[in-house]
Amino acid sequence: MKKTLKNKAKNEALESQIWDLAVIGGGPAGLMAAGRAAELGAKVILIEKNPILGKKLLITGGGRCNVTNAEEDLRVFLAKFKKNDQFLFSAFSQYGVKETLRFFHDRDMETKVENEKRVFPKSNTAKSVWDVVVNYAKKQEVKIVLDSPVMRFIKNANETKKEIASVVLKGGVEIKAKRFVMASGGKSRPETGSTGDGFTFAKELGHKVSEPSSALVPISIHEPWVRSIPGVSLQNVKITTFQNEIKQGVTKGKILFTHFGLSGPAILNMSRDIGELLKYGKVTLSLDLLKDTDQGDLNKKLQIMFTEERSRKFKNSLVGLVPTSIRPIIIKLSNIDPEKACHSVTRLERLLLVKLLKDLRMEVKGLLGTDKAVVTSGGVDLKEIDFKTMQSRLITNLYIIGDMLDIDRPTGGYSLQICWTTGFVAGSHAASLKKLVKLK
Secondary structure: OHHHHHHHHHHHHHHOOEEEEEEEOOOHHHHHHHHHHHHOOOOEEEEOOOOOOOOOOOOHHHHOOOOEEOOOOHHHHHHOOHHHHHHHHHHHHHOOHHHHHHHHHOOOOOEEEOHHHEEEEOOOOHHHHHHHHHHHHHHOOOEEEOOOOEEEEEEOOOHHHOOEEEEEEOOOOEEEEEEEEEOOOOOOOHHHOOOOHHHHHHHHOOOOEEEEEEEEOOEEEOOHHHHOOOOOEEEEEEEEEEEOOEEEEEEEEEEEEOOOEEEOHHHHHHHHHHHHHHOOOOOEEEEEOOOOOOHHHHHHHHHHHHHHOOOOEHHHOOOOOOOOOOHHHHHHHOOOOOOOEHHHOOHHHHHHHHHHHHOEEEEEEEEOOOOOOOEEEEEEOHHHEEOOOOEEOOOOOEEEOHHHEOOOOOOOOHHHHHHHHHHHHHHHHHOOOOOOOOOO
8 A cells, every 4th residue: 555655656746747858768879868968957757668777788799788889980980881871970970989988988987899899898798888877877867767668659739839748658657848759779689678669659650660670680591510519600701692693792700600500790790681682582601711712722721731641530630720619510511531541632522622611501591580689670761860969850859869760780889889879969959958068
């Protein structure tokens, strides 16, 4: 009884106020927007459907959290977003990688740069990132309401204004605000609460929303040998995509073998294109395990190796040439008798081994679903957003940010940087100050 009365009083207190800003979604973008607006003097309420804030943030990057990418040249950075770079320039000119790093460093979170300029917390745990952004919002006295899914938006009765008046939470609590930020995420990792609710609301408010699909997602492979070495990674391979024996695309980088197929940065970045190709037929991948050595030079290296190690059994060869982690698989796939002495390997066997190392083929079975996706493509049409402010061009007091936007981006810190940038810009402008104050 006491708990019921306490909750009733709490809900009445929430309903009795008109907030300067209501932020829907307590992920990285929402936390940044809420904290920034409150820092500039706005009275802010943050509404999260989960019992905790930043649930997906805690598992991103395998629990390590790839905070951003350290590419310093803005145009080079934005080129990674392909056709969307033209929209993003205005927002990133206000708040980019340099500002993001300063934000975390000033709050005593040290970072480190790894392969492909990926930035991680030095602690190697996403909890460090979570602590910074959650404490940022709390320090600015953002009112945080947890375990409260939004059920619907209520428009202003005066239709000519095209404004939102309030949102209604599960249980019927109505939150009124002057401005609203929608930061409820996409549809990747639905177990974290990213179930696409925001897309439904955006459509109801009149926005054009392209159907979300898995963008950065692992792929499954037919060949059993691939699934037999889960956890094995290769750092620097070349991957070529084929359909009907016609080359469709090439990428280079790190791959990870899993119990279902392939993952890793290089695979994730090409997964959307593979998904498109699968609509038209079989897709084959070719791995070049020694991309810096052509077939002729590789054949010579093997000749020398087999001569120098003439008495060694083939199963014990290829040391220093092929990564140790995958050498047993190569020995097996070569169809060369593993007990054969190296000097007995025939010319034809050697040439077939060269081809295997330079063109290791596997057939794509399919893409894993949104439950395994890092991000999803699709979302609110970028033409309907003013990227100088992140304000909706259709609803005057609405801002849409983060994974709700239809922005294709690669893995490597780019997705979270979108959240930091759009969140900061939306929070700054939604605070309705005439002059923007730089983050100290």
